[in-house]
Amino acid sequence: MGHSYGGYLAWLSAERQPENWAALVVGSAISDLPGYMRETAPWRLENRRAEYGDSQDPAYSPLTEVGRLKMPVYLYHGRNDTRVPFAQGEAMEQALRAQSTPLVWREFPDEGHHLMTPANRRLLTLEVASFLQEKLLP
16 A cells, blocks of 8 residues: 555555555556656656666566556546646556456546545545455455
């Protein structure tokens, strides 16, 4: 379970050791690192390179190994995200659907990178709790 960089690491961890994951919850995370770097504002690029390393290496792009994700996924993203473009979440959503991975996709049309609206935070909390209860408890 992770959001933003934590979500990016959750993608990579689940792809590298899928046998250790029963379900996955990811929000507002990078799914295509080279694409993300191409879309990053020039003034942030140097900082992003220091943070993410060699952005051209496909091993660091979760979309590259999406086929390893067979566990149920709850994926959410704010449409107005200026930190991780909404297209990053959409690309992963489409890739997961294309391979019939069990998926709950939640788009928040009035949110950015972080959920700021109390009603949306409540909705996310209730949906994730229900998702995890359904997937993890017998």
